[in-house]
Amino acid sequence: MYEAGAPDCDERIFRLGVPVLGICYGQQVMAQALGGDVGHTEKGEYGKTSVSVSDDSFLLAGIPLETTAWMSHRDAVVKPPPGFRVVASTEICPVAAMEDPDDGLFAVQFHPEVVHTPRGMDVMRNFLYRACELAPTWTPVSIIDEAISMIRDQVGSAAVVCALSGGVDSAVAALLVHRAVGDQLTCIFVDHGLLRENEAEQVVETFKRHFEVELIHVDAREKFLSALSGVTDPERKRKIIGELFIRTFEEIAKALGDVKFLVQGTLYPDVIESGGERAQGVASTIKSHHNVGGLPDIMDFALVEPLRKLFKDEVRKIGEELGLPPEIVQRQPFPGPGLAVRIVGEITAERIAIVQRADAIVREELARAGLEGEIWQSYAALLGVQSVGVQGDERTYAHPIVVRAVTSEDAMTADWARIPHDVLEKISSRITSEVRGVNRVVYDITSKPPGTIEWE
Numbered sequence: 001m002y003e004a005g006a007p008d009c010d011e012r013i014f015r016l017g018v019p020v021l022g023i024c025y026g027q028q029v030m031a032q033a034l035g036g037d038v039g040h041t042e043k044g045e046y047g048k049t050s051v052s053v054s055d056d057s058f059l060l061a062g063i064p065l066e067t068t069a070w071m072s073h074r075d076a077v078v079k080p081p082p083g084f085r086v087v088a089s090t091e092i093c094p095v096a097a098m099e100d101p102d103d104g105l106f107a108v109q110f111h112p113e114v115v116h117t118p119r120g121m122d123v124m125r126n127f128l129y130r131a132c133e134l135a136p137t138w139t140p141v142s143i144i145d146e147a148i149s150m151i152r153d154q155v156g157s158a159a160v161v162c163a164l165s166g167g168v169d170s171a172v173a174a175l176l177v178h179r180a181v182g183d184q185l186t187c188i189f190v191d192h193g194l195l196r197e198n199e200a201e202q203v204v205e206t207f208k209r210h211f212e213v214e215l216i217h218v219d220a221r222e223k224f225l226s227a228l229s230g231v232t233d234p235e236r237k238r239k240i241i242g243e244l245f246i247r248t249f250e251e252i253a254k255a256l257g258d259v260k261f262l263v264q265g266t267l268y269p270d271v272i273e274s275g276g277e278r279a280q281g282v283a284s285t286i287k288s289h290h291n292v293g294g295l296p297d298i299m300d301f302a303l304v305e306p307l308r309k310l311f312k313d314e315v316r317k318i319g320e321e322l323g324l325p326p327e328i329v330q331r332q333p334f335p336g337p338g339l340a341v342r343i344v345g346e347i348t349a350e351r352i353a354i355v356q357r358a359d360a361i362v363r364e365e366l367a368r369a370g371l372e373g374e375i376w377q378s379y380a381a382l383l384g385v386q387s388v389g390v391q392g393d394e395r396t397y398a399h400p401i402v403v404r405a406v407t408s409e410d411a412m413t414a415d416w417a418r419i420p421h422d423v424l425e426k427i428s429s430r431i432t433s434e435v436r437g438v439n440r441v442v443y444d445i446t447s448k449p450p451g452t453i454e455w456e
Helices: 026-031 119-131 140-155 168-184 198-212 221-227 234-256 268-273 312-323 351-370 421-434
Strands: 018-023 037-053 065-077 085-089 096-102 105-108 159-163 185-191 217-219 259-263 300-303 377-380 387-391 394-407 440-444
Touching: 018 026, 018 300, 026 037, 026 065, 026 096, 026 105, 105 119, 105 259, 140 168, 140 259, 140 300, 140 312, 159 168, 159 234, 168 185, 168 259, 168 312, 185 198, 185 234, 217 234, 221 234, 234 259, 351 377, 351 394, 351 421, 387 440, 421 440
Parallel strands: 018 105, 159 185, 159 259, 185 217, 259 300, 394 440
Antiparallel strands: 037 065, 037 085, 085 096, 096 105, 377 394, 387 394
């Protein structure tokens, strides 16, 4: 499968004698490389889009003639290469899918791999099982065995530290490495002060209750807050957090001895959205490294990332196989830079406290309404603006809080959660009543794309 490629992609990439599926920008690259045309569309297509499907397509066999798919583009194939048939289209995109089954070449402009394309898995099955003639042999046990073998080959007898956050990604990565190298692993939890309300205490308690791995808890809140003082640019915030995070680890590692490796719970969406596998990424960098912010170019560790080819749902299955408790396996994703990407503008102790309390209210009310299992990620964000309001008999000029809640399966795409109005009303009422400095609450109804899940 081929999701994105360089503009000067060579035609030979698509003439390897094996089936190839171009997805989104991969379709455009395939078309250009093989003699088709790509042009600007009248307007972009983002999110849920109606698609008309041919009734005699190999790739789209079994798909209704009218369906929906998740789109993300402003340019599109306007003329397919010689030998290709157009097998799907939309109102804006004349070539939403094209194929040349004789040469084993298939391409779609939409995302079939995400939950928001309802029949996307049928497309993937047709490609993998019919075109590639593969057998479904993936199991959590096979992935665990493969990961343990790769970790042992990479690490050998060297000492390893793990960047533990308490989330499912770092927990599964830590358990895999511990299974592979045992006491060579030391887990380090750095509290940078940008966690959710009471989260640091919960992480330490949960970890000590369920794991038999050495844990070092570092309180670095003041250090991070000082380094972020006056900084408003989101990428610079990430870079500062990543740099300080690594330097903190290096200090601890020196006390532990000659530590060579740092374990991170990097997932495949993190790899894609950080520029891809290659040094010169073919797609724009949507975000800096998800787990700890922007990592510095020079550091004393080699990275061990046993999950970097997996999606979140696969990691959860592996976590269950490893015996992790539900409160870890089903925990919502949380960015490594923490609340720094949910506070637009400068990071201060006061602004952190506002977001922590508002975020806790959002999560409490969604849990009370029984909506936790339906939502991939939910939180409160603080904007770098103020708005006028009236509270009591006083006119106020205070902060708006943005509530964000999305449904997703792998974070590559997301849709805004349809939270009942009475629940939103309760969230708004509590935040404006209980959180000092807030006089307005708004709900973000933007999908990904065009927005991202996080605000920064």
